Amino acid sequence: MNMLDVTHLSISFGGLKAVDDFHINVKKGQLYGLIGPNGAGKTTIFNLLTGVYKPNAGSIVLNGNNITGKRSIDINKAGVARTFQNIRLFKDLSVLDNVKVGLHNNNPYSTIEGILRLPRYHKVERKMDERAIELLKVFDLDKYCHYNASNLPYGQQRKLEIARALATGPKLLLLDEPAAGMNPNETAELMDTIRFVRDNFDMTILLIEHDMKLVSGICEELTVLNFGQVLCQGETAAVLNDPEVIKAYLGE
Numbered sequence: 001m002n003m004l005d006v007t008h009l010s011i012s013f014g015g016l017k018a019v020d021d022f023h024i025n026v027k028k029g030q031l032y033g034l035i036g037p038n039g040a041g042k043t044t045i046f047n048l049l050t051g052v053y054k055p056n057a058g059s060i061v062l063n064g065n066n067i068t069g070k071r072s073i074d075i076n077k078a079g080v081a082r083t084f085q086n087i088r089l090f091k092d093l094s095v096l097d098n099v100k101v102g103l104h105n106n107n108p109y110s111t112i113e114g115i116l117r118l119p120r121y122h123k124v125e126r127k128m129d130e131r132a133i134e135l136l137k138v139f140d141l142d143k144y145c146h147y148n149a150s151n152l153p154y155g156q157q158r159k160l161e162i163a164r165a166l167a168t169g170p171k172l173l174l175l176d177e178p179a180a181g182m183n184p185n186e187t188a189e190l191m192d193t194i195r196f197v198r199d200n201f202d203m204t205i206l207l208i209e210h211d212m213k214l215v216s217g218i219c220e221e222l223t224v225l226n227f228g229q230v231l232c233q234g235e236t237a238a239v240l241n242d243p244e245v246i247k248a249y250l251g252e
């Protein structure tokens with residue numbers, strides 16, 4: 001079974017068909033890239049997959065469950081987590097608490113238990129601290145756990161966003177331009193981290209990226225989007241050598 005099956009997905013804003021009859025099949029455990037020129041509709045597809053927008057047409061099936069048109073919170077509970085092109089951390093919270101916000105998505109204790117600080121609250125909070133530190137270690141961020149998130153360098157904020165997304169326990173992780181603003185060393189490190197997450201968290205990853213080194217280095221399959229439509233789909237090397245893709249995107 002595939003982790004993600006999307007068919008005939010469309011949305012218009014006024015007269016603009018931002019996404020037009022989009023389709024994709026992402027296998028379980030795959031590292032899949034969504035690429036294309038600026039304004040092609042890539043982030044809009046992430047917004048459709050995560051319930052930020054409701055499609056005008058089409059269906060989105062996650063691991064066999066139809067999640068089309070559901071609310072973001074329910075889609076997250078069904079197993080989809082994402083990061084954003086413009087980092088969206090809780091900047092005034094600590095690095096540790098940013099990850100714990102993700103862990104809280106699983107309703108670890110009732111509101112009453114939280115307000116009254118009942119014994120279960122303390123036990124669960126301790127367990128969440130341990131889990132959050134474990135996740136931060138994956139990204140080499142545990143040593144900064146008490147820093148304010150806004151005080152981390154840009155590249156580390158991006159990693160923290162991935163850690164927070166993982167904390168919600170997803171099956172499918174959507175990364176929107178994870179290497180944006182990173183230098184070549186940080187990007188190379190990020191590639192290793194993304195592979196590590198896929199291999200060790202049993203994760204399926206769909207990512208949007210303009211950095212072709214990252215795309216060709218870690219993505220097994222690609223979909224190229226142009227003016228909201230699928231221009232080309234298939235194995236990475238074949239797609240990157242496709243004359244239409246070179247003309248519409250890579251030759252820019």
Ligand SMILES: Nc1ncnc2c1ncn2[C@@H]1O[C@H](COP(=O)(O)OP(=O)(O)OP(=O)(O)O)[C@@H](O)[C@H]1O
Binds near residue numbers: 013018036038039085
């Ligand atoms: N809420 C909205 N209202 C109106 N137009 C929108 C909205 N969201 C996106 N669009 C338009 O849809 C088109 C696709 O935008 P989108 O951000 O998905 O492109 P993109 O491929 O992610 O681009 P980039 O690589 O620059 O991030 C653009 O023309 C954009 O202006």
